[in-house]
Amino acid sequence: MTDAQTRKADGAMSVDDTHMRILSKSDLAGIDITPADVVATVEGAYRTLYEGQSDNPRKLTVKPQDEHSVAYAMLGRDGSRNVVAIKTSYKHGLDVGREEQHYYTTLSLYDDVTGLPVAMMDCSRIGSLRTPAVSALLARECAVPGARSALVIGTGTQGRLALPFLLTTLPELDRLMLFGTHSEGIAAVREQLRVHHPDREVEIVTDVRAAAADADVIVATAGGHTPAAVEADWLRPGALSILVGHGLAPSTLHRADRVIATSEAQMNVTGTDMADADGKLPAVHSEFPPVVAGITPGRLSAKEKIFAYNSGLVVTDIALGHHFAQLALAQGLGTEVPLWQ
Known part of the structure; x- marks a missing residue:
């Protein structure tokens, strides 16, 4: 049996070059995967x-002048899996509340050994898992040694999974704080923590300044309408601030002793709201890949205040998406569509 035939028999790809296996949100929703598995997959990427x-490559971005929507396209190749993929992301309603927004994201995977399509999938769950895994890795590499307290700002998709993933890489955390303004989101954060760590409790805080002053790690995941804006002088020595969405003021970046970014190029594209009065962002001290690889230290001293910018790299979507595709196809999930007939 040829390599291509073996891969077909294992359910690793579509049946030929005229079909594409479609994996819907519901197909992927039931796949069981642990935060530790996600973290390991993302770290490998x-x-x-x-x-x-x-x-x-750097993502492409389009946005109308009134900024009511934003769209991204990201192309990449995973060399360990020999997979090429493109991710698209479109969000409409940036000027309205979360409940009125529309968000669509897809990932299309192609096997670069056989040349056949693997799958096209809804990418919302991939992104919802990949991002907190990156934050957890940033915390593992950049948090002050012996970190015990964490503050999560925001209760949306990223906020709901932030604590279970942080506890995966920093299990010694013993004070878990949450600032949120939506009761259903706060309930969802509690539920996710209960699912993964039934013995742990989250403390709901209303004074962001006081909570930030007590936190070794801050993960800001909130939407653009959040009232939270943690300033640099609120932070304790050695604090790590991770920006995913909103909740940190620009001073936490510009006055940081050390700046780490998953991608400096992407920070310069998507992090413009953190620019100074002259519209500039500071240079990063290191991107994250060499930190994960153990080449560059994430932290140089226990007193450094570190700012980390967590923007998605498509190679992490590819790695996790391919892992999900393999699990889904092994279970016979998805629908073959004669897309190119």
Whole structure:
């Protein structure tokens, strides 16, 4: 049996070059995966990227002048899996509340050994898992030694999974704080923590300044309408601030002792709201791939205040998406569509 035939028999790809296996949101929803598995997959993608085996060009962005929507396109190649993929992301309603927004994201995977399509999938669950996994890795590499307290700002998709993933890489955390303004989101954060860590409790805080002053790690995941804006002088020595969405003021970046970014190029594209009065962002001290690979230290001293910018790299979506596709196809999930007939 040829390599291509073996891969077909294992359910690793579509049946030929005229069909595409479609994996819907409901197909992927029931797949069981642990935060530790997600973290390991994402970490592997970073290591492969650092080793030069993968390609992760800067994302393309389009946005209308009134900024009511934003769209991204990201192309990449995972060298360890020999997979090429493109991710698209479109959000409409940036000027309205979360409940009125529309968000669509897809990932299309192609096997670069056989040349056949693997799958096209809804990417919302992939992104919802990949991002907190990256934050957890940033915390593992950049948090002050012996970190015990964490503050999560925001209760949306990223906020709901932030604590279970942080506890995966920093299990010694013993004070877990949450600032949120939506009761249903706060309930969802509690539920996710209960699912993964039934013995742990989250403390709901209303004074962001006081909570930030007590936190070794801050993960800001809130939407653009959040009232939270943590300032640099609120932070304790050694604090790590991770920006995913909103909740940190620009001073936490510009006055940081050390700046780490998953991608400096992407920070310069998507992090413009953190620019100074002259519209500039500071240079990063290191991108994250060499930190994960153990080449560059995430932290140089226990007193450094570190700012980390967590923007998605498509190679992490590819790695996790391919892992999900393999699990889904092994279970016979998805629908074959004669897309190119």
